Amino acid sequence: MAASEQLGSVDAPAPSPGIAGGFVHLHVHTQYSIVDGLVRVPELMAKVRDAGMPGVALSDAGNLFAMVKFYTRALAEGLKPIVGVELALLDREDSNVSDSLLLLCQNRAGYRNLTRLVTRGYLEGQHRGRPGIYPDWLDQTTTAGLIALSG
Helix, strand or coil, X not given: CCHHHHHHHCCCCCCCCCXXXXXXXXXXXXXXXXXXXXXXXXXXXXXXXXXXXXXXXXXXXXXXXXXXXXXXXXXXXXXXXXXXXEEEEECCCCCCCEEEEEEEECCHHHHHHHHHHHHHHHHHCCECCECEECHHHCCCCCCCCEEEEEC
């Protein structure tokens, strides 16, 4: 019997009514991303709860404007809030080049470092009207408590 026939004969478990309980969206833009997102925080929390997810990450583009609303609403819904920001990672050699870097807070130190990086991005790293950061701003001290995702 061929491998494809064997796989086809295996009984698959019935699909669950929601997304698997361990799945968490780590890259969600809300209406506070201005150009990139339309999701409103109350509707997001209802969908996350109804899907059976244990939490969700806020990762608006270049800002933390929705953070308080997001955090309090997530806790009220019994969800784990993960605070983050998607920032432009700028190239000092070529101002036309930037990549995206998603930074998520792991703890209070991470939150403090994230707010410092976002603030510095607004003050020193403006690129096409959006805050950005330079790779040399990122070291063990400025990234303590942060998880970085790229790609």
